[in-house]
Amino acid sequence: MGPLPHSMLEVDQLACLRGDALLFRGLSFCLAGGGLLHVAGRNGAGKTSLLRLLCGLMLPEEGEIRWHGKSIRAQREEYHGALLFLGHANAVKDEFSALENLRVACALAGRAVSEAQALAALDAIGLAHRVELDARHLSQGQRRRVALARLLLAETVPLWILDEPFTALDVPAVGLLARTIEAHLARGGAVIYTTHQDVPIASKSVQRIDVGEFAPC
Amino acid sequence: MLRILFAVVRRDLLLAWRRRADVFTTLAFFVIVASLFPLGVGPEANLLRTMAPGVLWVSALLATLLSVTRLFAADYADGTLEQMLLSTEPLTLIVLGKVMAYWLVTGLPLVVLAPLLGVQFDLPQGAIGVLSLSLALGTPALSLLGGIGAALTLGLRGGGVLLALLILPLYVPVLIFGAGAVGADAAGLGAGAHLLLLGACFLSALAVSPLATAAALRIAME
Numbered sequence: 270m271g272p273l274p275h276s277m278l279e280v281d282q283l284a285c286l287r288g289d290a291l292l293f294r295g296l297s298f299c300l301a302g303g304g305l306l307h308v309a310g311r312n313g314a315g316k317t318s319l320l321r322l323l324c325g326l327m328l329p330e331e332g333e334i335r336w337h338g339k340s341i342r343a344q345r346e347e348y349h350g351a352l353l354f355l356g357h358a359n360a361v362k363d364e365f366s367a368l369e370n371l372r373v374a375c376a377l378a379g380r381a382v383s384e385a386q387a388l389a390a391l392d393a394i395g396l397a398h399r400v401e402l403d404a405r406h407l408s409q410g411q412r413r414r415v416a417l418a419r420l421l422l423a424e425t426v427p428l429w430i431l432d433e434p435f436t437a438l439d440v441p442a443v444g445l446l447a448r449t450i451e452a453h454l455a456r457g458g459a460v461i462y463t464t465h466q467d468v469p470i471a472s473k474s475v476q477r478i479d480v481g482e483f484a485p486c
Numbered sequence: 487m488l489r490i491l492f493a494v495v496r497r498d499l500l501l502a503w504r505r506r507a508d509v510f511t512t513l514a515f516f517v518i519v520a521s522l523f524p525l526g527v528g529p530e531a532n533l534l535r536t537m538a539p540g541v542l543w544v545s546a547l548l549a550t551l552l553s554v555t556r557l558f559a560a561d562y563a564d565g566t567l568e569q570m571l572l573s574t575e576p577l578t579l580i581v582l583g584k585v586m587a588y589w590l591v592t593g594l595p596l597v598v599l600a601p602l603l604g605v606q607f608d609l610p611q612g613a614i615g616v617l618s619l620s621l622a623l624g625t626p627a628l629s630l631l632g633g634i635g636a637a638l639t640l641g642l643r644g645g646g647v648l649l650a651l652l653i654l655p656l657y658v659p660v661l662i663f664g665a666g667a668v669g670a671d672a673a674g675l676g677a678g679a680h681l682l683l684l685g686a687c688f689l690s691a692l693a694v695s696p697l698a699t700a701a702a703l704r705i706a707m708e
Contacts, residue, residue: 324572327708350574358565364504376493377566379574 276301277427277459278323283332285318292318293483294331298476302427302457305450305472307464310480316463317357319480320432323461324354336428350379353423354430359416363405367396367415370404374419382422390421395442409437417442420449429453431462443468490575494583495590501560502591508556509591516549516596520603531608538607539617539668543661545603546596546621547628551653553592554632555639555646557584558703562640571707577700585633585696593625609672616671616681623684624664630691631656637702660687 276299284294292315300306310316321327323334325341325348334341341348361370368387375382382390391400394414404412413436420429429450435443447470450460454472502509523541524534561567570580600621604614635653639645667680 326568326571346574346576349572352572354568354572356565356568358563358568360565360569362501362560362564362566364501369500373493373497374566374569376490377497377569377573377575377580379490381489381493 277304277337279335279338280323281333281335283319283322283334284330285315285322285327286330287315287318291330291485293480294485296332296478296480296483298478300428300459300461300476301474302459303454303472304459304474304476305454305470306459306461307475307477308461308480309463309477314480314484316480317432320354320356320430320461320463323430324352325349326354351426352428352430353378353419353426354432355416355419355434356432359412361404361407361412361415364403366401366403367391367407367411367418368400370415371418371422374416375422378419380423380426386422387418390418391415393421394418394445410439410442413437414442417446417449420446420453424453424456424458427458429458429460429462431460433463433465435464435466435468487576487579490573491579491583491586494580495587498584498587499590502587508553509595512549512553512592513595513599515552516545517599517603519548520545521606524606534607535609535672538604538609539613539665539672541607542600542603542617543621543624543665543668546600546625547657547661549596550592550625550628550632551650551657554588554629554636554653555649557588557633557636558640559636562706567703568707571704577703578696581633581637581699581703582696585629585699588633589626589629593629596625597621609668613668613672616677617668620664620667620677620681620684623681623688624660627660627684627688627691628657630688630695631660633699634695634702637699637706640703640706660684663687 278300280298283296285292308316308319322329325345336348360374365373368391371387371391372382388400391397394417396411396414399407399411404415434446438446447468451471453460520542527533558567571577573580597618600617601614604617632653635649638652639649642648663680663684667677667684670680671677
């Protein structure tokens with residue numbers, strides 16, 4: 270028996286308030302390298318709120334989130350360097366081409382990439398013929414792919430937080446994304462995601478949290 | 487550090503170029519508002535000369551107020567702002583880059599156009615020079631302060647009116663020293679003191695408002 274895998278992310282007794290409503294309370298989990306966490310729950314249960322809390326975009330009402338044993342609020346820039354978040358919105362600009370969108374998104378995140386790297390990622394995600402086209406002419410699924418191309422350029426970023434990543438994707442793209450997530454887990458990365466679709470993802474350590482179970486009575 | 491600043495400026499300039507119409511509406515607004523006054527009060531040269539600094543400055547201020555609401559709106563709507571908040575780069579630098587690009591596309595054209603409008607008010611040559619100089623110092627301050635308001639009112643209904651209420655009081659010193667500089671020069675008193683105070687307004691805005699704007703954005707995204 271080796272030592273227990275070291276926890277990357279520890280979430281302790283989290284409570285989340287939206288407006289006047291308490292969405293959940295007492296939510297705790299640990300996530301180690303190679304771990305996959307599926308956040309489930311009905312609409313409005315607070316899945317997206319939980320992910321935004323985990324990113325540090327929102328402050329929890331109670332509880333603490335620790336990255337490698339230290340509160341994420343005490344190490345914002347280090348934590349952001351270790352985190353990649355894909356939200357509901359694609360952060361894709363209509364006025365930019367797929368290539369420009371990808372390069373700008375990476376530069377804004379503080380991880381600038383070369384044109385060749387960006388082209389390779391777009392090629393891998395199936396947009397090779399659309400790299401120069403303005404994003405306004407892309408379909409919803411293609412715009413999602415532009416956003417997802419960032420994952421292919423973020424192999425060294427340990428924690429991926431993905432909000433409904435499979436939305437608007439066709440079957441091959443869903444498969445491609447599942448394989449990308451599996452590869453990231455195999456590298457020792459951790460992934461937290463929400464979905465209503467049933468997508469099999471192979472992983473040594475799978476956890477599932479239903480946010481609704483932590484709703485106050 | 488500077489790389490992210492230039493990356494943001496470049497990105498926003500490119501975006502502004504691809505949506506040129508937005509820039510032209512602001513400029514057209516400035517020109518039309520400033521031109522309404524001579525039409526309204528009649529061709530009385532002395533009167534026009536006296537009110538020119540105030541009218542041009544108020545027009546520039548309103549044009550800024552009109553366009554600054556859009557500073558973060560598009561990035562907020564499409565999720566880019568979330569990504570900016572999660573960047574490893576300091577948010578204050580990203581904000582500063584956005585405001586710089588905003589000034590380059592809306593403030594700088596005002597500075598360039600103002601002398602032409604000054605001629606319409608029969609301003610003397612010297613006063614036109616001072617007008618350009620005062621706008622060159624004052625409009626960056628307007629952009630920086632407007633950024634705070636734009637961040638605070640992000641995602642609110644009726645945000646435009648609230649933005650005006652929040653920001654107009656902060657614009658008062660800039661307006662007084664800006665218009666005052668032109669007035670003082672026209673009166674033969676020398677614009678030096680006003681311009682120095684205007685420069686001080688600009689530098690304090692430069693020091694404070696990126697931090698305040700970044701803090702306001704974090705609150706707005708909660």
